[in-house]
Amino acid sequence: MRIGQLLGLAWRESRTARRRLLLYMSSISLGVAALVAIDSFASNTQQSVREQARALLGGDMALNSRQQFPAPVLAALDTLRREGVGVATVSTFASMAFVARSGTTRIAQIRAVSAGYPFYGEIVTAPARQWARLQSGRFALVDPSLLTALSARIGDTLALGFARFTIIGTLVSVPGDVAVTSAIGPRIYIPSAFLDETSLLMFGSRADHEALLKLTPALPPVRFIYRFKERLESAQVRYRTAAETEFNLTEAVDQLRDFLSVIGLIALLLGGIGVASGVHAFVMRKIDTVAILRCLGATSAQVLFIYLLQAAVMGLLGAAFGALLGVVIQLALPHVLADFLPVDVSVSLEPRAIVTGLVVGLWVAMVFALRPLVALRNVSPLQTLRRESDADALRGAKFDPIRVLLALLVVGSVAALGVARAEDAQQGLAFAAGIGAAVAMLYAAAAALSSGARRVVRPRWPFVLRQGVASLYRPGNQTRAVVLALGFGVFLMSTVYQVQHNLLRSVSIKLDASRANVVFFDVQDDQGAPLDTIVRAHGHTLVQRTPIVPMKIASINGLPSSRIIGDTTKGRPRRAGWALRREFRSTFRDAIVPSEKVTAGRFHTGGSAPPSLPQVSVDVSVANDLKLALGDTIVWDVQGVQVATRVTSFREVNWTRFEPNFFVVFERRALENAPKQYVLLARVNGQQAVAELQRDVVSRFPNVSSLDLTLIQQTVGRVLDKVTAAIRFMAGLSLALGIPVLFSAVSATRRERLREGVLLKVLGATRRQVGRIMLAEYLLLGALGSLVGVVLSVAGAWGLMHFVFKQAFQPAVLPALAVALLMMAVSVSIGLLTGRDVFQETPMAALREA
């Protein structure tokens, strides 16, 4: 037979089955869609996250120093300028600001910026586009709260030292500058060209100096560091790259992408199951045709080729449809997540993602379709003369090397997919191993059900129950196939649900913690209570009042900090000088807050009493820089008073959140009576209300500055809402599409049951009896498959939360039970539908077909 004729035959033979086969193979579509959408989305966001990271830093690299850059560094910057590298500087220091018209003064944070600052990201002002004007004269852009504090307005003249600046607008948003902890006071941006006129920065004045660099392609960050590392370090200049910022930023994006990746994998596997069981049912319908073809002289290779070709074409169509769906989702995602994506994501088709999706989809579809398809080889031409049951007609040799090979192919494909999609090979293999374990346990459960049914069934049971239970172990039973397909599907779907439930739980915790939208700084000890009263009098709620005590390190383990800094003995671990010199703004409380996680030791609970030392918890990165160990003693210099403490825990702090966070948290009794300031967080509704409160507070307490976080908060809230929506949407989609897949998986066994039902009817069984027999069998199958699947999913979800998302896991028990019940209902309804069909067919028609 020539290939053209074979193709023609394959095409013609598929005539009535095309739609059905396409339906089976389209199970793969969702997986491909998820894959294409996720890969395209990921590569689109990766680009924008990189851009956002640069925007936060303002350049490709930033150099920081506590002093004016020394001559060698300045020389290096000059060299760089000549090489085409963009250099912009900003000097930050605190100074008094004075407005003559109102006659008020206020301490503020001055930022003198040079032209070109920042290279990336946009500083938004009100009125708009004033940033571009800043460098063109003696102009200043200020925080809105400064206007309130100074009773000033736009156009007023602002005195800074000996220089005068015109306020041309207020700052709406400055990229990267949301960290509340860094805010010393309201910000004032001035052009650096007029910095000298102010005479504020004399030699030795405290100021932070930063140079932003826009690197050229010829000088990537790595090469820059290699070239200037020593010069910078010897001048005590610190350097950061945008890539480091990127890392902190993308937590939410990463989680979303990880979740989508998991969904993509699960959708592919669900699709695989759908394909396998669909093709299995398809194969059973084709036994007669194959027998005829064999009789007419077709070889088994020709027969296999015909159906492989049909499956491949339909699989390709299913995958193509999935890819199309994926592109649609990809195009929609940036709209859904518009606020979430930091810059406008230029949505572009990702040919690589599409091709990958098509290839992987077709591959998975074929791998899962092959196993049932090769059974057609076993159909003997004898079936034309004497038709056996479907299961017997397809039965091959006990040990079939091809089937073993295909089983290995499935295992290998799942492992390869896991490795290719996971962050590292280990995670991918763990994923594949988890799936393997789930399958093994389902198989064991099914085998146990089968043999259990055989043992438990009793002759005195009512006929229908006996018959239904006996279906679980009789020859040619479908127990293993159904429990495996149903249980595995439930396992995957329920895992998705459990993971999304836990992810959303952590998002809602974040939203709760960020409810405060107004922050008051520099609240003195005696101002805390009255400010409280003002906030309440306005009808607002005070969310948090955090005490802050400034201090320095006096000694560690009895060694004074000055001695430690001077100690340059070779071979001894160096403790970082910056941490020994810096001023710590610490707080005291006896409980941990949600933005912290203890990494070692135990967080103090306030139980200690003299003579034991008060306990402190130290940020893990500071602890590393100081080479601290649990149990070390640190004596702090708290405004002249020595406070001895013992380090009892290390914490990891999430600095990206709005609440004030601290490097060092003291036990309450250590600092309760120390002179302190407060940071107050309040919840205030409405822009007008915020302005009124700010004015009231400032008029009573001029030293208090405040920050309105409403805008940032709304943005974050919207972002989290979108992430929530995206997670819900994907989880819902996979659940919704999983159900039909499972429906087809369980339906694959219907034909055999239908035949038996008709026989029973011929023998005089009533509709009720047939219905109950089906009910008994499918209820048991459904219950076992669903329950084992759900139990496995709790373990699977725990693993994903723990190892991939690195978050706490709490099983959602009720929804898990609901999923189990739903799937049982699906199984039972298939049983009942089969029972109903038994009575819609005339016995003769059904028997003749048999």
Added chain:
Amino acid sequence: MTKEYQSGDHRLAVLREVSFTIPDGAFVAIVGPSGSGKTTLLGLLAGLDVPSRGSVLLDGSDLTTLSEDQRARLRGAKVGFVFQSFQLIPTLTALENVQVPLELRGDDGAPARATELLARVGLGDRLHHFPNQLSGGEQQRVAIARAFSNAPRLLFADEPTGNLDSETGARIVELLEMLNRESGTTIVLVTHDLTLARRAQRIIRLADGAVVSDTASSATLDPRPEALPEARVVDAVSG
């Protein structure tokens, strides 16, 4: 040859040392009651299955030494089939069903030859109908056209009239006879219908897996069934 099946712990012999030769161009009927091994014998003769012991020689080839696929190719080249339940492929039209054996052989003129064959069995106007759009007699005529499409040396017919009324059945048999005469195709007919069997030149009777008689049909000598002494016995058994 002998054919045995493993049934639980013991072996069940369905055919016991059956041996006969059918010459080229003959029209042979195999008769016997239900369970006598007719269908098993047909399956072995056509190479759909292999005997447990002994051998089947088809046009000089020993089927027992051929692989499954070699036997399939032999069938495609030399054997035609007509079944009781027609066994048309439901997804193919009448024309396409007839084309299948030709295409399996890689024959270029498949559509033309299939059209001609269907015209010969009187279905020239129903080429593009699907099996479920045809009556039983028409389906069987399509099956016969298909059986003859590869100009087989040997045609096996398994109860070809079993699913048809007597009048339609008679016409199907006439068609087979005509094709046997015109193309010289050897026909092996399996049936339990003696009236039908008598139209063959030779009748092989099976009972309990063994040949009980192998005689020239008396049809040409005496068309009355009573003339055959064994007929009554077989009738009594099958009736």
